[in-house]
Amino acid sequence: MLKNKSVLVTGSEGQLGKTLQKRCLNNHGFDWIFLPKEELDIIETKEIQAAFKKYNPKFCINCAAFTDVLKSEKQPSLAFKINVEGVKNLTQICNDNETILIHISTDYIFDGSKKRPYVENDKANPLNAYGMTKYLGEKHVLGNANFGYIVRTSWLYSKNFGYNFYRNILNEASTGNEIKVVKDQYGTPTNTEKVADFIVKIIISLPEKGVYHCAGEEIMSWYDFANKIVKENNYPNKIIPIKSNSGVVKRPSYSPLKNTEI
Numbered sequence: 298m299l300k301n302k303s304v305l306v307t308g309s310e311g312q313l314g315k316t317l318q319k320r321c322l323n324n325h326g327f328d329w330i331f332l333p334k335e336e337l338d339i340i341e342t343k344e345i346q347a348a349f350k351k352y353n354p355k356f357c358i359n360c361a362a363f364t365d366v367l368k369s370e371k372q373p374s375l376a377f378k379i380n381v382e383g384v385k386n387l388t389q390i391c392n393d394n395e396t397i398l399i400h401i402s403t404d405y406i407f408d409g410s411k412k413r414p415y416v417e418n419d420k421a422n423p424l425n426a427y428g429m430t431k432y433l434g435e436k437h438v439l440g441n442a443n444f445g446y447i448v449r450t451s452w453l454y455s456k457n458f459g460y461n462f463y464r465n466i467l468n469e470a471s472t473g474n475e476i477k478v479v480k481d482q483y484g485t486p487t488n489t490e491k492v493a494d495f496i497v498k499i500i501i502s503l504p505e506k507g508v509y510h511c512a513g514e515e516i517m518s519w520y521d522f523a524n525k526i527v528k529e530n531n532y533p534n535k536i537i538p539i540k541s542n543s544g545v546v547k548r549p550s551y552s553p554l555k556n557t558e559i
């Protein structure tokens with residue numbers, strides 16, 4: 298059994314989980330345990346209990362989530378099972394083992410009507426099923442975890458891992474075609490490396506428990522972001538601005554997060 302310096306990461310094959318692996322393995326004075334869904338499914342209480350028994354983690358970083366916004370709208374019960382029930386399971390088992398829970402949440406808990414960057418205690422009002430499940434998950438952690446942090450981030454992307462806007466635009470750019478991108482939604486694109494480093498800062502400095510915002514510094518639309526991506530990768534593609542289609546799934550028109558200093 299590992300000593301009390303271990304950090305267990307769930308959902309370790311997602312873009313944030315993989316970034317944490319790259320930046321943290323054998324690092325920062327902690328023993329890192331990275332568990333993919335196949336080894337630890339947060340819906341399965343017994344799997345969590347077995348992992349906690351084996352590793353005795355001091356911290357649990359929950360990178361596991363159902364993150365597909367469109368699929369969440371079509372299959373809300375599945376999103377609920379993972380983003381709410383799974384988070385309840387983790388919270389309970391963290392409490393039972395005196396483990397500090399760091400749970401990741403999203404700008405999509407907000408409705409976008411504020412028109413200024415959101416701060417930690419702004420009122421949530423999710424517009425879609427994904428946002429609602431993430432809101433319920435974080436609310437449970439805040440109300441029930443003996444020691445828990447919520448790290449809210451927004452428009453998360455990794456240049457190296459996973460399925461995200463940055464890599465999608467690069468793929469499309471490589472075809473040489475024009476790319477149509479929504480111009481009426483604004484946010485703060487956030488590199489997973491920034492969030493990984495922020496999480497490490499939390500486990501090292503142990504600030505007060507509560508909600509923390511970690512997002513990119515620049516506010517932009519998806520259209521602006523696409524232009525930035527093609528430019529920084531020297532692609533010549535023309536980006537065509539389009540209006541969002543709120544008939545499919547509603548998204549906040551303005552959800553930048555104001556960063557929390559720690």
Ligand SMILES: NC(=O)c1ccc[n+]([C@@H]2O[C@H](COP(=O)([O-])OP(=O)(O)OC[C@H]3O[C@@H](n4cnc5c(N)ncnc54)[C@H](OP(=O)(O)O)[C@@H]3O)[C@@H](O)[C@H]2O)c1
Nearest residue numbers: 308310311312313334338339361362364401403450452453
């Ligand atoms: N992506 C964004 O734009 C964004 C923005 C703001 C906040 N966030 C939040 O940031 C966190 C990390 O997101 P991400 O972008 O890294 O997501 P991601 O790339 O979709 O990774 C999520 C990981 O969780 C795994 N997973 C799904 N269900 C699971 C379960 N029941 N038990 C264990 N693992 C499970 C997934 O495995 P499978 O792929 O095999 O299902 C995947 O490896 C999430 O909490 C997300 O809500 C994301």
